[in-house]
Amino acid sequence: MTAIECSAVWGGMTIFPKQVIPDAIDAFVAFTDGVRADPASNLVCIFTHMPDFMDVVVVTLYANVDGIEKPPAYDWTYLNYADKSQRVLESYGVENVGKIREAARKYDPAEIFQRLCPGGFKISDVKI
Structure with a gap:
């Protein structure tokens, strides 16, 4: 695994204008950009200590990390x-989708788990 540049992590997105982000956060981000030993744990630290991130920022970060x-x-x-x-x-x-559909037809023929359980990924929503 390689370290991820701050620009790839932040992508220019912040919740607040740059002027109001505390200096401690800037320092922390600068520190994690320089660490090469274990960048994954640094990303966990960033999100653990910054709970006010909006979901879209987290999704964007993971999309960037996944792509890198x-x-x-x-x-x-x-x-x-x-x-x-x-x-x-x-x-x-x-x-594999076919196997999942077979299991769903066998164990949940009334589609209770597909229609009545909120959240999650549903095999009934797959279009392939």
């Missing part, structure tokens, strides 16, 4: 780390 650091061996998206804007089940491929 995504290993070429993985052509699917891990469900637990995905954002609702991503097409997770589609990334599993036609054959």
Whole structure:
């Protein structure tokens, strides 16, 4: 894993105008940009200590990180780390989506979990 430049992390997006961001945050970001040993833990620290981030900023960050650091061996998206804007089940491929649909028909023929459970990725929403 390689360190991610601050510009890739921030992407020019901030919640507040630059003038009102505390100097401590600027210093922290500058520090994490210089650390090369374990950049993933630095990103966790940034978000742990900055809970007022808007969801769109977090989504944008993860999209940037995913684009920069995504290993070429993985052509699917891990469900637990995905954002609702991503097409997770589609990334599993036609054959695997078929297996998931078979299991859904067998164990949930009335589609209770597809229609009545809020949130999550639903196999009934997949269009492939």
